Amino acid sequence: MRLPFGLGRKAPAETSGHDPASARGVMAFAHTAEVIRAEAALKAAGFAVRVMGPPPDMRTGCDMVVEFELMREPVARRVLEAAGLAPLAAAPVRAGMLEPVSLFQSVDFGQWLMVRAANMKLTVDKASRVIVNISGGGCPDVPALAELMVGRTLDEAPAPLERGQTLCSYALELAFREAQRQLPGPGGAAL
Amino acid sequence: MSGPWLIIGTVPDDGFGLVRGACALDAAGLAVDDVFVPVRRGTPALLAATCAACAALGAPAPQALLAGDAGRGAGSAEAYRLLAAELADAAKGADENAAPRGLTFHYLFPDLAGHDRVLLAALALPQRPLLVADAGFMYAAKMSGQAREYDLFTPDAGELAFLADELAPHPFYTRGFLTGTGQDAAQLARRAWDTGGAAQHLLVKGRSDLVVLRGAVLAQVEGPQTPAMEAIGGTGDTLTGMVTALLMAGRPLPQACAQAARANRLLGQLAQPTPATPVGALVPHIPEALRLALAQ
Numbered sequence: 097m098r099l100p101f102g103l104g105r106k107a108p109a110e111t112s113g114h115d116p117a118s119a120r121g122v123m124a125f126a127h128t129a130e131v132i133r134a135e136a137a138l139k140a141a142g143f144a145v146r147v148m149g150p151p152p153d154m155r156t157g158c159d160m161v162v163e164f165e166l167m168r169e170p171v172a173r174r175v176l177e178a179a180g181l182a183p184l185a186a187a188p189v190r191a192g193m194l195e196p197v198s199l200f201q202s203v204d205f206g207q208w209l210m211v212r213a214a215n216m217k218l219t220v221d222k223a224s225r226v227i228v229n230i231s232g233g234g235c236p237d238v239p240a241l242a243e244l245m246v247g248r249t250l251d252e253a254p255a256p257l258e259r260g261q262t263l264c265s266y267a268l269e270l271a272f273r274e275a276q277r278q279l280p281g282p283g284g285a286a287l
Numbered sequence: 288m289s290g291p292w293l294i295i296g297t298v299p300d301d302g303f304g305l306v307r308g309a310c311a312l313d314a315a316g317l318a319v320d321d322v323f324v325p326v327r328r329g330t331p332a333l334l335a336a337t338c339a340a341c342a343a344l345g346a347p348a349p350q351a352l353l354a355g356d357a358g359r360g361a362g363s364a365e366a367y368r369l370l371a372a373e374l375a376d377a378a379k380g381a382d383e384n385a386a387p388r389g390l391t392f393h394y395l396f397p398d399l400a401g402h403d404r405v406l407l408a409a410l411a412l413p414q415r416p417l418l419v420a421d422a423g424f425m426y427a428a429k430m431s432g433q434a435r436e437y438d439l440f441t442p443d444a445g446e447l448a449f450l451a452d453e454l455a456p457h458p459f460y461t462r463g464f465l466t467g468t469g470q471d472a473a474q475l476a477r478r479a480w481d482t483g484g485a486a487q488h489l490l491v492k493g494r495s496d497l498v499v500l501r502g503a504v505l506a507q508v509e510g511p512q513t514p515a516m517e518a519i520g521g522t523g524d525t526l527t528g529m530v531t532a533l534l535m536a537g538r539p540l541p542q543a544c545a546q547a548a549r550a551n552r553l554l555g556q557l558a559q560p561t562p563a564t565p566v567g568a569l570v571p572h573i574p575e576a577l578r579l580a581l582a583q
Contacts (some may be wrong), residue, residue: 229519
């Protein structure tokens with residue numbers, strides 16, 4: 097079967113000889129929101145998964161793929177099916193995959209802390225842990241998420257990936273988690 | 288050219304539908320084609336800033352095409368479709384005043400196919416409109432490989448690193464060596480141009496704002512400094528809105544960028560915001576901020 101986006105092509109030679117048990121694969125979905133749901137479902141089932149930028153010839157816009165343990169593909173598919181998700185295609189990892197951002201920048205405004213991940217910034221009142229502003233981003237779900245999150249504490253606010261649809265929401269999720277890490281609640285401890 | 292200036296973006300409400308018409312801002316708020324639009328952040332903040340600045344400059348208010356889209360992309364797709372059709376009609380029409388003289392693209396789902404249809408239609412107009420892109424549409428424009436067709440992008444620091452990364456399809460995937468704190472904005476702007484990721488002009492928002500032409504810094508706007516502005520959702524939108532208004536009023540592009548950057552900084556000085564201030568509280572200060580910026 098011919099797969100979309102060039103998936104399923106032979107893996108590059110430099111990857112040959114690797115232990116098949118550690119081989120990684122990617123799953124592509126019709127929409128970014130499905131990627132977000134798939135990642136959550138697979139993680140809940142114990143899979144070590146990551147979201148990645150698709151190789152150049154797979155890119156259509158605001159998209160990403162789920163990287164997973166290729167040898168466990170049948171199990172992964174059952175997990176996804178139970179969650180009502182069906183990948184468009186699955187294939188071995190090949191060259192050109194991009195890592196999500198992993199660097200955070202924090203700005204201490206005294207009463208407030210701002211955390212930036214990629215193009216998203218989230219600002220929190222340090223004493224009350226209330227999210228006071230969300231800035232940056234360019235995808236349409238950013239304003240929608242801001243309406244849900246601003247004015248709520250880091251515990252009350254919905255995690256961006258619960259409602260988000262795009263890569264901007266993913267970046268906001270990273271900033272949100274980092275803010276939670278830096279400003280743990282009364283029952284938590286700073287990591 | 289005397290056609291209208293059209294701003295294209297979204298509001299975070301899937302039930303909003305599609306609204307196309309004139310913008311108006313008064314004490315009651317912002318309206319597009321007589322439909323009330325709350326100004327909290329995003330495209331409504333850009334529209335409000337443009338309207339306020341146009342009124343101060345004596346320019347007519349812009350037109351807008353607004354789609355309801357909370358992130359799934361369906362509303363944006365409708366906006367792309369309608370805009371491409373409208374531009375194609377304008378290209379065929381005899382009335383050159385009906386064709387837009389400028390387009391400002393904003394919060395739209397970054398969809399390559401939609402972007403390409405719109406850009407092709409815009410470039411097919413008898414007189415090429417000025418093309419300004421920010422937010423999600425800027426991401427699509429960069430990824431399309433046709434960034435240089437645009438007259439202006441307005442990135443912040445994170446977005447500039449993305450423009451400078453020829454491999455990144457979205458800021459989320461910008462490679463680490465470009466996102467570190469030690470990165471120099473002027474060098475990133477040069478790299479963005481050299482790798483085809485930049486528009487002809489960039490207005491880079493940061494500790495210092497940079498006006499860049501084809502990778503070379505033309506001007507640097509340093510102050511006044513109001514650090515809290517970076518935390519406020521919508522302060523980039525007020526900047527893009529004021530640039531749009533200055534272009535509508537006939538200012539040359541580099542001058543419009545420098546004046547808007549200065550005005551946006553004065554906006555911070557006048558409003559004295561904290562990081563918790565909403566952008567709607569800044570908009571009333573735009574006329575005075577512009578007046579002071581133009582007097583400098």
